[in-house]
Amino acid sequence: MSASSFIAVDIHDPVAMRHAGxxxxxxxxxxxxxxxxxxxxxxxxxxxxxxxxxxxPPAWLAGQAARFxxxxxxxxxxxxxxxxxxxxxxxxxxxxxMLDWWLxxxxxxxxxxxxxxxxxxxxxxxxxxxxxxxxxxxxxxxxRGDAGLYFFRLALLHEDRLGEALAVLAQTVGVAAxxxxxxxxxxxxxxxxxxxWFGAQKVQLGSVPGGLVPDNExxxxxxxxxxxxxxxxxxxxxxxxEFVADxxxxxxxxxxxxxxxxVDATGRRAPRHVExxxxxxxxxxxxxxxxxxxxxxxxxLSWYEADAWCxxxxxxxPSEAEWSAAVAQAGPRGFVWGEVFEWVAGSARAxxxxxxxxxxxxxxxxxxxxxxxxxxxxxxxxxxxxxxARRFLPATHDAGFCGFRSCxx
Numbered sequence: 001m002s003a004s005s006f007i008a009v010d011i012h013d014p015v016a017m018r019h020a021g022x023x024x025x026x027x028x029x030x031x032x033x034x035x036x037x038x039x040x041x042x043x044x045x046x047x048x049x050x051x052x053x054x055x056x057p058p059a060w061l062a063g064q065a066a067r068f069x070x071x072x073x074x075x076x077x078x079x080x081x082x083x084x085x086x087x088x089x090x091x092x093x094x095x096x097x098m099l100d101w102w103l104x105x106x107x108x109x110x111x112x113x114x115x116x117x118x119x120x121x122x123x124x125x126x127x128x129x130x131x132x133x134x135x136x137x138x139x140x141x142x143x144r145g146d147a148g149l150y151f152f153r154l155a156l157l158h159e160d161r162l163g164e165a166l167a168v169l170a171q172t173v174g175v176a177a178x179x180x181x182x183x184x185x186x187x188x189x190x191x192x193x194x195x196x197w198f199g200a201q202k203v204q205l206g207s208v209p210g211g212l213v214p215d216n217e218x219x220x221x222x223x224x225x226x227x228x229x230x231x232x233x234x235x236x237x238x239x240x241x242e243f244v245a246d247x248x249x250x251x252x253x254x255x256x257x258x259x260x261x262x263v264d265a266t267g268r269r270a271p272r273h274v275e276x277x278x279x280x281x282x283x284x285x286x287x288x289x290x291x292x293x294x295x296x297x298x299x300x301l302s303w304y305e306a307d308a309w310c311x312x313x314x315x316x317x318p319s320e321a322e323w324s325a326a327v328a329q330a331g332p333r334g335f336v337w338g339e340v341f342e343w344v345a346g347s348a349r350a351x352x353x354x355x356x357x358x359x360x361x362x363x364x365x366x367x368x369x370x371x372x373x374x375x376x377x378x379x380x381x382x383x384x385x386x387x388x389a390r391r392f393l394p395a396t397h398d399a400g401f402c403g404f405r406s407c408x409x
Contacts, residue, residue, distance in 0.1 A: 012381070028383065040059065044121055066127045068155055069131045080147065098119070183286060187296045225325060228322050232333070237297075254311045272300040302396050340375070341400060344371075374390050
């Protein structure tokens with residue numbers, strides 16, 4: 001393989017990377033690991049290798065990338081079978097049994113992750129380096145079909161998500177980026193556009209077989225939607241501020257029963273990390289209090305807050321089918337997505353024909369109260385900005401870079 005063939009590989013294409021061969025996967029896995037280490041360094045350089053006890057340590061989050069690769073690739077004798085792998089197959093020995101135990105979500109409790117069993121940062125970094133070396137060596141020998149590359153593609157998806165999870169943790173605990181190149185990109189300030197109208201149609205949801213298909217996108221199917229009108233952009237800070245100024249957090253009329261119970265239990269009077277909305281938005285971001293343009297999308301909003309704003313505004317959240325139709329058709333008409341994850345209407349559900357893969361990376365939640373987010377955020381790596389991507393989260397989730405848009409009733 002010539003050097004020029006490596007240069008030509010686009011590891012940032014969200015569609016192509018689901019079908020990526022070994023060469024592109026090798027480059028992308030190294031890129032993802034470098035990002036993981038850079039995000040972990042934000043905590044180290046800030047002198048904060050910990051987080052509040054109700055959260056997972058940053059080293060534990062970063063270490064999940066290494067453990068996933070070792071568990072499903074390095075130690076998995078059935079890795080070449082892809083989705084047909086027996087998830088209960090007896091694994092080979094770990095290169096670091098103590099770390100394997102500490103990083104196992106089903107073994108060490110969150111309290112134990114904070115106690116004397118927590119490894120040093122150097123141990124985590126050594127584990128990250130060793131597992132990546134093993135992964136790349138096995139990738140070089142892997143069968144080039146979908147089954148042979150399945151776990152390598154899945155490991156890339158998993159680590160890219162962990163990189164964003166580390167950024168969310170940094171925002172949650174108020175850790176500042178130590179250098180300009182590690183700071184988050186600024187969202188563009190866009191001119192607001194009118195809503196976009198769509199006629200009744202059939203929309204394809206989910207993904208067709210071939211390459212890597214995340215579990216919660218299985219499988220492609222059609223769904224009919226009536227005509228609808230949808231915002232061209234997510235709801236902005238200035239729009240959300242009107243709801244707050246109108247006493248939105250004080251009036252149960254705008255909230256679902258569960259939503260109002262959440263407001264009452266948390267004492268919430270503004271979105272998470274917001275210091276001020278009246279007279280301009282002041283947001284705690286990257287460890288600093290910053291003024292944010294009112295035209296930017298509102299973030300750190302729970303599903304309950306998105307739903308309440310829609311009720312107050314006389315609108316509603318879009319369905320997954322409506323959101324998908326707009327993404328597929330309305331880019332040239334000014335439909336903007338990918339700056340914040342977006343809540344949609346309805347509860348978390350499996351598509352027809354759904355089946356969990358052996359790693360159960362996107363399994364349907366086993367409890368009520370979970371909702372669906374579509375799209376991506378400004379910190380999602382380009383190769384994961386796939387129009388079919390979806391994720392399940394509790395309706396209370398507001399730590400992530402999530403917002404919403406609305407539809408006419």
